[in-house]
Amino acid sequence: MARYILFDADGVLTLPEDVFSVVYARSHGLDTEPFENFFRNEWSPIVTGAKDLKESIAANPELWQWNGSVDELLDYWFKTEDVRNEELLKLIGEIKNKGIPCFLATDQEKYRAEYMKSVMFKDLFSGYFVSAELGVGKTDPRFFELVLERLGVEYPELKPSEVIFFDDSQSKVDTAKAVGIDARLFEDNKQIRELLNKEA
Numbered sequence: 001m002a003r004y005i006l007f008d009a010d011g012v013l014t015l016p017e018d019v020f021s022v023v024y025a026r027s028h029g030l031d032t033e034p035f036e037n038f039f040r041n042e043w044s045p046i047v048t049g050a051k052d053l054k055e056s057i058a059a060n061p062e063l064w065q066w067n068g069s070v071d072e073l074l075d076y077w078f079k080t081e082d083v084r085n086e087e088l089l090k091l092i093g094e095i096k097n098k099g100i101p102c103f104l105a106t107d108q109e110k111y112r113a114e115y116m117k118s119v120m121f122k123d124l125f126s127g128y129f130v131s132a133e134l135g136v137g138k139t140d141p142r143f144f145e146l147v148l149e150r151l152g153v154e155y156p157e158l159k160p161s162e163v164i165f166f167d168d169s170q171s172k173v174d175t176a177k178a179v180g181i182d183a184r185l186f187e188d189n190k191q192i193r194e195l196l197n198k199e200a
Helices: 020-027 033-047 053-058 070-080 086-097 110-120 141-154 170-178 189-198
Strands: 004-007 102-106 127-130 163-167 182-185
Touching (some): 004 086, 020 070, 033 053, 086 102, 086 189, 102 141, 127 141, 141 163, 141 170, 163 170
Parallel strands (some): 004 163, 102 127
16 A cells, blocks of 8 residues: 655656756757767766756856856756656545555755745655765665655654655666665556556
């Protein structure tokens, strides 16, 4: 029986046409390879909170070739990737109405995470688990161990097997399974609807 449900963000709750760097490069007539190098070298410490995205962007003006401020670039970035899976968000509302707490579990840097909390998914979730705040990403079992620890503070009777986790990455699903979570590869909204009907 599902007692708590975790949802990944990109590829599950959001369905952007492509990653922002590719969309940005194409729309500005820029080569995508330098962006690939930037994210290959910079992204891991940014998404786990060790480096600041704004500082990394400011340190690479030749890459971005952006005429405005860093804050304006981030605003453009977040709005570009704000492509919500509206049907799924509605289903999550229905799940919550059945008394099942739902949470966001995402590999995310701190600024976009805040945008998700305050704009994209405002008042939708019972809590948020963000890699930049936990200091570790979802390919590391420690991420899910910390999630279980924090959930256990609020729900002392919680068992890992009562937590369902949906992600579009098999490696992250496998990592969650390794700590006892009922992790599942996200397929489509029908999969969530079937879960909702099962819990009816």
